[in-house]
Amino acid sequence: MFKQMEAARLESLHIAQDEKTGLRGIIAIHSTRRGPALGGCRFLSYPNEQAALQDAIRLAQGMSYKAALAGLELGGGKSVILRPAHVDDRAALFEAFGRFIDSLDGRYITAMDSGTSSEDMDCIAQYTQHVTSTTRAGDPSPHTALGVFAGLRATAAARFGSDDLDGLRVAIQGLGHVGYALAEHLQAAGAELFVSDIDAGKVQLAVEQLGARAVASEALLSTPCDILAPCGLGGVLDRSTVAKLRCGAIAGAANNQLANPEMGDELDARGILYAPDYVINAGGLIYVALTHQGRNSGEITAQLSHISQRLTEIYAEAQAHKRSPARVADSLAERLVFAD
Template identity: 75%
Template structure:
């Protein structure tokens, strides 16, 4: 366990269980140099405890890097709750999790993530103030989409020489809350949309409302386009799939898009510009962090411009050094987290 923590440079790892509600929770705090750790709470099924721990560690590290480059005074953390096969009272389970968070005395702030909702955050908030994205604070998804849209424009400028998206073929993989909101913005900007999603109803809606062209899920990655926008599950770019790409750039909202760091080198060799996911999708983090501090929507929207500026900086360094943007981003984040 300690070897895993040392490898990821994790500060602390916390466990809690509550047999009465079925709660089995893990909170990983990766780095708090820049402020209290903030990260979402996942509520999904895991094959075993080790898988849950590894997920928490990996995601907490990503949140540290994301917060550092987003310019918010937060550290990185993550919570995972191992979803039981049967739950008698979901509200009671999340209230128990809220009591667990409170024992950490503000060192960790939780938020929505995969499998959780604002209603779950409301339950947590009954027992701790160290929670955000409650019903009162609102869904961060629209701001994630706004940040990704700005990042796509910065990516288009760096790779195609213009941030005008009119007429560009943009392939969106995943039309969830973020993906669909992003599709609406891209449509308004005049982009031609190619879309796929597990939910055929979402695809049909995009066809009717946005004039999108449906593409089979298994064919999207190899479909010719200007920009590929992954907005679904992570790990979509692996050693095999990256060879199928027929795009100039990849810039999407999904977390952990690269199955391994080596994939970044393949993208670089193929001349495909990659927007580091934890940089371009930081809008949701910016929203929940600043809302938690009571900042106005105007201030939050203004802070979102940090995303395109940071990407432009990363692309410039990557071009000058002939290195993948993801490796440049990692170096910048680590300097902020650990010093030169």
């Protein structure tokens, strides 16, 4: 555990268990140098406790980098709750988690994430003010999609010489709240869509409403396209899948798309332009952070524009120094997070 913390330069790790509600939760705080650590709460079934711990640590690090490159005065953290086979009282479980968060005295602010909802955040909010993405604050997914759409246009400009998406072939893996909203933006911009999801109903909806072409989940990554947009869970770009890619660029909403840092180098060697995930998908974080601070919609929209600007800077530096965009983004984020 300590080796994992050291490798990620994690600031602290907090674990709580509540026998009455079945809560088994982990909060990983990567850094509070720039401000309180903000990051969502996942409620998922994990194969074991080590997998949950690894997920929390890696995601917390990504949140630090994301906040820094988005220009937010925040640190990064993440929480995971190991989902039991049966939940007797979901509300009570999240209320217990709210008490756990409150015990950290504001060092960590939570939000909705995979497996959690605004209603879950409402339960947490009964016991702590260090929470956003409540039903009152609103769903951050549309803002994540807006940021990814803007970043995808910046990626198209860098890779193909124009940010005009009309006729561009985009393959979207995952049609959740963000993936489907992104598909709507792309369809309005004239892109040709290829889609997959484990939920056949969502795929059929995209076919009927957006004119998308359905692709089997196992075939989506090898589908010939201009831009691949991973919008599901992380780890999809490993040695096996990268070898099968037939795209010019990758720009999607999923966190931790690279199975390991070397995959960014492999993509670069193959001439595939990669939009670092924690840069392009920062729209949701921007929304929940500024909403929590009481900022208005104009300020939120202005901050979203930083996403495409930051990506353009990263691509230019990557080209100038013959490095992968993933390496450039990591270096820049580390300088910002750990600046003295």
